[in-house]
Amino acid sequence: MKKQNLQNVIIKLENVGKYYYMGEEGENVVKALDGISIDVEKGDFVAIMGPSGSGKSTGMNLVGSLDLPSFGEIYLDNENISHLTESELAQVRGKKIGFIFQQFNLISNLTAKENVMLPMLFQETPKEQREEEAENLLGLVDLKDRMDHYPNQLSGGQQQRVAIARALANNPEVVLADEPTGNLDSSTGERVLDFLEKLHKQGTTIVMVTHDPNIAKNHAKTIYSIKDGKIEGVSKNINGKWVKHSVN
Amino acid sequence: MIKDYFFLAVGNLKHRGLRSWLTILGIFIGIAAVVSLISLGAGLKTAVTGQFSTLSVDKLTVQNAGTGFGPPGSTVVEKLNEHDLRLVENVKGVDVVVPRLVRVAKVEYNKELKFNFVADIPSNSKQIDIIYSSLNLETENGRLLKESDKGKVVIGKDIVDEFSKNIEVGKKIVIQRTDFEVIGILKPGSSFQINQVILMPTPDLKELLNIEDEIDIIIAQVENKDKIEEVAKSIEEELRKDRNLDIGEEDFSVQTPIEALGTVNTILNIINLIVIGIAAISLLVGGVGIMNTMYTSVLERTREIGIMKAVGAQNKDILLIFLIESGLLGLIGGIIGAGIGLGLAFGASFVANNALGTNILDVAISFPLIISAILFSLVVGIISGTFPAIQASKLSAVDAIRS
Numbered sequence: 001m002k003k004q005n006l007q008n009v010i011i012k013l014e015n016v017g018k019y020y021y022m023g024e025e026g027e028n029v030v031k032a033l034d035g036i037s038i039d040v041e042k043g044d045f046v047a048i049m050g051p052s053g054s055g056k057s058t059g060m061n062l063v064g065s066l067d068l069p070s071f072g073e074i075y076l077d078n079e080n081i082s083h084l085t086e087s088e089l090a091q092v093r094g095k096k097i098g099f100i101f102q103q104f105n106l107i108s109n110l111t112a113k114e115n116v117m118l119p120m121l122f123q124e125t126p127k128e129q130r131e132e133e134a135e136n137l138l139g140l141v142d143l144k145d146r147m148d149h150y151p152n153q154l155s156g157g158q159q160q161r162v163a164i165a166r167a168l169a170n171n172p173e174v175v176l177a178d179e180p181t182g183n184l185d186s187s188t189g190e191r192v193l194d195f196l197e198k199l200h201k202q203g204t205t206i207v208m209v210t211h212d213p214n215i216a217k218n219h220a221k222t223i224y225s226i227k228d229g230k231i232e233g234v235s236k237n238i239n240g241k242w243v244k245h246s247v248n
Numbered sequence: 249m250i251k252d253y254f255f256l257a258v259g260n261l262k263h264r265g266l267r268s269w270l271t272i273l274g275i276f277i278g279i280a281a282v283v284s285l286i287s288l289g290a291g292l293k294t295a296v297t298g299q300f301s302t303l304s305v306d307k308l309t310v311q312n313a314g315t316g317f318g319p320p321g322s323t324v325v326e327k328l329n330e331h332d333l334r335l336v337e338n339v340k341g342v343d344v345v346v347p348r349l350v351r352v353a354k355v356e357y358n359k360e361l362k363f364n365f366v367a368d369i370p371s372n373s374k375q376i377d378i379i380y381s382s383l384n385l386e387t388e389n390g391r392l393l394k395e396s397d398k399g400k401v402v403i404g405k406d407i408v409d410e411f412s413k414n415i416e417v418g419k420k421i422v423i424q425r426t427d428f429e430v431i432g433i434l435k436p437g438s439s440f441q442i443n444q445v446i447l448m449p450t451p452d453l454k455e456l457l458n459i460e461d462e463i464d465i466i467i468a469q470v471e472n473k474d475k476i477e478e479v480a481k482s483i484e485e486e487l488r489k490d491r492n493l494d495i496g497e498e499d500f501s502v503q504t505p506i507e508a509l510g511t512v513n514t515i516l517n518i519i520n521l522i523v524i525g526i527a528a529i530s531l532l533v534g535g536v537g538i539m540n541t542m543y544t545s546v547l548e549r550t551r552e553i554g555i556m557k558a559v560g561a562q563n564k565d566i567l568l569i570f571l572i573e574s575g576l577l578g579l580i581g582g583i584i585g586a587g588i589g590l591g592l593a594f595g596a597s598f599v600a601n602n603a604l605g606t607n608i609l610d611v612a613i614s615f616p617l618i619i620s621a622i623l624f625s626l627v628v629g630i631i632s633g634t635f636p637a638i639q640a641s642k643l644s645a646v647d648a649i650r651s
Contacts, residue, residue: 066558067646087562090645094560105555105649109263119559121252166559 009075010173010205011040011063016072017229018058032058034229035072040174045200046207047220055229057178060209064176065093077173094122098167102179104159106151112138112162113147119169137165141195157188164195168204175199177208181215193219217242250572253565257572260545267541272581274537278530279585279625283618284592285523290612291597293516306473307382308480308504310336310466310487328463328500332487336466339486341479343471346375347463349453355446356422358413366423367441368450369393369402378469383442390417390432397449402432406443423448424456480504531624534581535632542574542636546643553640554648563641570637571630578629582622590618 015035022028033055040046040063048063050056061067062074065081068089074082081092098119099105106115116134125133138147141161151159160180167175177196181189197219200206210216216223223242225232234245261268312327330347337345353366369376373395379385385392393402401421408415420427428448436443453459470479480502487500546553553566593611600609 061646064558066649067644086644087564090557090560090562093558099558101649105551105558107552107555109259118556121249122556122560122562122565124249127252170560 008041009039010042010077011038011207012073012075013038013059013062014073014075016062016069016074018055018062018067019070031229033062033069036226036229036231038063038224038231040205040207041222042173042205043200043203044205045197045219045221046205047216047223048207048209048226049211049213049216049223050226050232051211054226056209056211056226059226060176060178060207063174063207064097064099065089090122094119095170096173098169098172098175100160100163100167100175100177100180102182104151104156104163104183106159106162106166108151111148111150112143112154112165115151115162116147116166116169119166123170125170133169134165137168138162140168141165155188156184157191160184160188160192161195164192164199168199172204174205174207177206179209179211181210181212250568253569253572256569257576260549260569260573261576264545267544268577271537271541271577272584275531275534275578275581275625275628276585276588278527278534279582279621280589280592281530282524282527283586283589283621284596285527285589286520286617287590287593287611287613288596288609289516289520289523290614291593291610292519293513294612295609296512296516305505306476307378307467307469308476308483308502310468310483310500310502311464313499313501328466329461330463331461332490333463333466335486335490336468336483339468339479339482341470341472341475341482342468344374344378344469346370346378346467346469347450348379348465348467349450349459349462350445350464351453351457351459353423353446353457354425355407357411357415357419360411360413362407362410364407364410364446365440365444366446366448366453366456368453369447370450371395378467382467383439384437385442386435387432388435390430392432393447393449395449397431398452399428400431400448401428402434402447403430404434404443404445405436406440407446408433426456428452476504477506531628534625535628538574538577538629538632539636541577542570542633543639545573546570546636546640549640550643550648550651553643554645554651557643557645558649566643567637567641570640571633574633574637575626575630578632579622579626581629582625585625586618586621589621 014037016033016037017031017035018033020030020032022030036059038046038048038059048056048059058067062069065074065076065084066089068084069082072082073080076092076096079092081089084092106112107118110118113131113134116137117130120130120133135144135147138144141164143158143161143165146154146158151162154162160183167177175196180192180196184192193215196206196208208216208220221237223235225234235242236245237243310328310332333345333347336342347370349368351366352363355362355364369379376393376395380392387402388405390402393400401423403415403421415421415430415433417430417433419430421430422428423446434442448456468479468483470476484498484502487502488495488498491499493499556566590611590613597609597611
């Protein structure tokens, strides 16, 4: 077993695939992902880009340890998570990963503050600390005055900012954003992206899934283009210039 | 952490207020039925056994078969008489015998006419003592009958209230067109034998109703109460021999207090079993209601479960949250059900006692019953929630979020 010697790599996907078997006998194989390798370095802002149906959401689920691959190995913080049980995965992602979804996915009968407190509850953080932390995080996304509002009392942009605060709740290694602006108009979308960039500048690692090349180019530093379950190309922004990397 | 899950669960239940209440309704009807019926059942038992407790443990009764305390029935072939009384008195183990007459007579007071039980008080101080002590008779006003009294009566409390103008001590009442002076009013007791009776000296009653050699009930006090069953058998045998009857052909009955209580208890136990059966069915239905609600809840909240898993909830966390919710449904249902059940029991007892005019049907509050009803309801809630909760906890995070 080769030792992972990648101090800087926080998430590593090694020839990872995800197949779905459809039909009565599982005779139709849908290859959502067919052997991709991704390295996410600490502090990077990675965009996974591709049209719908390209497999980018499946890739995001695997990167975020929401799902297990059909084959290949996934390392999170140098730990192989490809073969963990569901509960172990839950613990890992609760601690190390923050999610931002296209649909915001706040819990409707909890206030903004309680939504932000929720991930800390599952890490058994004491209540006082949870409250303090949630208030700080909501302050970070300029929503301190709305913390006792329920999601349906907030605009889409505000809900997504609550979701960002929630994603940061357990001080995760990586924030994963799945089409974070998909349900927002362009100006509120920009505001959300500005927050993500602010986080990036403060050193948070961000992985964002998007179908929009402009969003990817304007905000990310590394772009993985996915098509038909395979990686089509990798480009890195080096001092404002996009440089193509080879795909192995 | 459990405390936080508890608040999460309460929030979820509140969020689905109407449905939560309807589900709780399903379970509390069952619990209310159990608590009210069992509380009343215990009261009923107290009331009925109270009627029989007037039969002391060292006395047995001999009656014509087929007659209770009612009027003489024409179907009775051979009535008890002085001859039988002597026969019973001479049975080994019998100490004292008391002949008693209990009839129904027409009673008039203040131009109102009623029919009431009239029972006799013998003119023998030893027999009088047995009657007074075994029935625990005491007067509220006036005094009890003495052997020398003539033309005087003592009446039960219910008779006083029966007439629109209350009867008082010293007043005259007309029984079968003959005047009697009321010299005492009895303290209310647990039995209609005390509350709804007019007591008069034996000679007066015999004269009034033209009774010659008839006895309705023979009360026999035994020398040793431990041998009461044996004495009862001997009396039966003697009477059978005297009347030339075979076993099973008896036109009389000898009852010991234990026998009488036993019969009543059997009936009450059967009633209790039926009640518990009905309650069990309704609790089962309530449990199915909880299960249904929880399954619906899991379906509705699939996405929410997915989100919670995405932010780090493990299977056991989800399981616990759902179990607390279903347990709470059961617990709240149990508490409300127990409260309403007690209320119903008190209501029924109030209505019954008002209608009958005595405090005959008391509610017996049993804390073990209430506590176990509530705990049982909690357990029903948890059990009903188990399968839905397992289903919820096993949802895959990806599929749940995507739904």
